[in-house]
Amino acid sequence: MAKIAMMIDTSKCIGCKACQIACQQWHSKPAEDTSFTGSYQNPEDLSGASLNVVKFIEVGNNGDLRWLFFPDRCRQCVDPYCKDACPLGAIKQHRMGFSGVNEARCDPSKCQMECQTACPFKTGSPTPMGIPRVGYMKDGELQDTKAQKCDFCYDRIFNPTLRGADDSAGIPNFDGEFVNSRRPACELSCPTGAIRAGYAEQIISWAKARIRYLKNNGYPNATGYPGLYTHVVWVLTEDRSVYGL
């Protein structure tokens, strides 16, 4: 079966956080405690309630000032380290390539969060940690959860109760395509089309073309992230180090 992938084009991201809330809503995650700490970024990092958090990065100064937005979430490894590391076998990889947590099997009280330790993508500060997270703060109390991470909205893309691309009863959008609700919540909520999911070959070729375009149109340092070993790829307008990646 063909693999699927997702491209996140930060050159089109306006940091509106629509994907962040759409993700929380589709996954039925509650709001967590936050406070204003000096940045538009909130919550500050991924958690058991926030599977997708837009990171806000200010770099440069004066005429060189840039405000970068990075929707941070699981990279969806081709060979998920978390899956291999989980002693309970709670992380399941779909034959289309992405993986998700099987909450029926996951039990953080019976493990050392090996999924998180094994994850090669450590994010957040001051102590960066792997993507799968547990727990969140609510009303001042730590709430227990199973391990949480992006699951590619598998329960949307294979959901027969949602309208599909071939549904002729559907309403075509302004590009003449039929609205296809069987897509990840983040993609559907993005106002600028910065997030696109699809067959991996198509997505990778779009991403490469976009990087080439950006390099020639004002973003000489545009690059892809993380590489070829994930099902989620970012198009970055700056070198990955500028994003702290």
Next chain:
Amino acid sequence: MTQHWIDIRNADVVMIIGSNAAENHPMSFKWVQKAIDKGGTLISVDPRFTRSSSKAHLFAHMRSGTDIAFIGGIINYALQNNLYNEKYVKECTNALFKINTGFQTCAEGDLGVFSGLDKTGGGTLFGHDVDCKYNKSTWAYQGTAGPPFVPVLAADLNDPDCAFQLLKKQFAPYTINQVCEITGSDPVVYEQICQAYCATYPDDKSATIMYAMGTTQHTVGTQNVRSYAILQLLLGNIGVAGGGINALRGQDNVQGSTDMCILEHILPGYIKQPTGMDVDMATFIANWADSTKIIEPAHDYTVNGTPGTDPASSYWWQHGEKYMASLIKAWWPTEDLVTGYNRLAKKVSGKNYSMLSIFDAMYHSELNGFICDGENPAVSDPDSKHVRAALRNLQWMVVIDPFKSETARFWEFDVDGNPLTTTQMAAINTTVYLLPAAVAYERAGSRSNSGRWAQWHWKAAEPPGVAKDDLVIITELGLEIQAQEAASPGIYPQPITNLNWPYFSYNSADDAQTRAEKAAMEVNGYYLNPDGTIDTTVNPSGLVPKFTLLTTTGTTCSGNWLYCAQFVDPSSTDGFETANPGMFAATVGNRMARRHCPDAPNGGPLADPSYPNIGLHSYWSWCWPLNRRIIYNRASTYQSDGGANGNAGAPLAPSKYVMRYNGGWKGDVPDHGAAPGGVYPFIMHKEGHAHLFGPGRAEGPFPSHYEPIESVVANPMGNYQVNPIVHIYDGAVFTDGLAPTPEFPIAATTYRLTEHWHTGSMTRNLPWCNQVQPEPFVEMSEELAALKGINNGDPVKVSCARGDISVKACVTKRFKPFQLNGQTVHQVGVIWHWGYATPNPGDSGNVLTPFVGDANTRIQESKAFLVNIEKVVP
């Protein structure tokens, strides 16, 4: 919007000024992004680097309240470097019209004001002239004595009396260096912006301006918009695809409510609101024609429907009487027009009824009752403490809202938002009625977006509990008022008892869809029999197919002429609609419910296969007027022979043409169907030409830079610090920024966030939205923070002459101090979404904003005022 959202993608240059579109209109960035992807340039102008700026090719810092200087400099750059569209300027604008020789610009005579300033009856605020008036006798065209009046046109643009030369004179002082000393912009970047923007003057290029409250909420708000209009006219950017001046409406359906007369000076469809001086219909029409809305009486060369000397001036307001008569018949169909006119409530002539004036009257106990429908003035209105205090002087208030807003709960708190004791609450004598309302998704009906599209929507869920659809609330309220007035008549009951109120009765079995359709059909209008019943002889439903068929004689009614054609009899549908019944998602005839997506110009996609894909989508919903997607679109074609570029009627931009003439018009619905050259394109003006010289405004026919009422900067553009026409309300509290005691030295502005909605009463009740922006904050530069010893995230107090708020500090490189001719001016930005009535309470930025408004419209000056800021030491 002269255009619509999708048309932004056709622009070669997009300038976002007075708006943070990415923040407040995120969906608009879908189309901005498409313009960029096609090679377009995005310019962002703002006091700080915003989410919109993050995607811009060129970003200029601009001190709040200096839009006229910023745009004036671009106008001057275009004029000095001959970067304007000469043919367009001559044929479509009043550039060639000669102006009275007594007229003086701000650059001559008494510097900073135009000829005719009358200080009698005026006053001063800290030594600056305010509350003055203009004698506009010199703000007039040269011409023969009328009627009919024949204006004198200059032979070319070099005539010293012509509007074009006066415009040049007015803006000559707005050099790049002078502008940057006012705005604080980097001169190098500013010149790049001038170059990039003015490069759109050729016929086939276009640029668009996206603006919002950052433009309008100033004491010179109207003139800020005028400056955009003048720039766009010079570059030939009005009427063309990817052009226009585009007001991004800040609330769902604000466009619709404006069209339906939510403003105090107009009736539905922008018909002038009559005053007591308009004793009958004939007097009203005569006074309307003479009012400044149209232009000076001396210019009246098309009189009451009788064309004067110039048949090419179609002057659409000549039909005003038809629309007024049809409106009266919509409200009192059983009465004759003379009686019906008398039934209309009249304003007191010369009295202002704006929001500021209403709260001023309330504060002075001149108002007894207040119906507050979907509004939260305790958070959104300037000098909120003043507003909250004013509410205490009411005998009763009705709040219609989905949530118990700050306004609904004002009596539980003091004006600072601290809870009152039961005894203190008992001392407030206002009786407050809360009518819980449904939200948009719990109702059916139409909503008009910024692009004037009336889009039908369907009810998705039942309202919770006892909440009701607004249409039900208002209809039942109307029925009850009619019943009570009939039972115990007041002094003049007939306007109420005879009012047509046919929508449905109490506890009607009609569903939401049927109710909304009934209202929409009445807004569209019917043919009427003499007894006021619907005349079904023309078509079975009796609906009037378009506003050109409305009459002055009472044989038609229409609740809003602009919306006539939105809901028609199936027999009135056009050939494409008839051939494609499937595109009607609901009732055939309800054009607002049309959902045909492929880009179809008027007449359908098969009418002209060569039609460029400019995104008109003419069969998706319906837009006023007459489904014209781009207004003034005749200006997108050559008015006369364009030589090698095309004949009259050929498009200026063939690759993205709006319409073209080839024996008939193809493309968008033309703004008047006459052959090319047969009618001037700016049909709403008597002279048919757009106004470079616009004498209708209170403070001048051209914009001139004035400082905000509160400013620490002396105005270098003449002898007048502030707009001398501004009205100062008794008791309004100001800081004099130029006073010797610099108590409040920091310039401030207010704005909103993507994560919250307006006054926040909806989003602050939603935990997800609260979580992503939990607290109000003030943004400031690192330089100011260092000066005040403030660290990022610290609690701070922002204070001004009217009060103070406690918020968190957001210290950022995105704000920079302005260097103005050796003077350093710091600016901060305050969020105003918060209040005291929800989880995560906080203070609204509007506690700080001054109670003063624009000289024409009285919109509040909430975008430029003065504060001080200090760290809160626990």
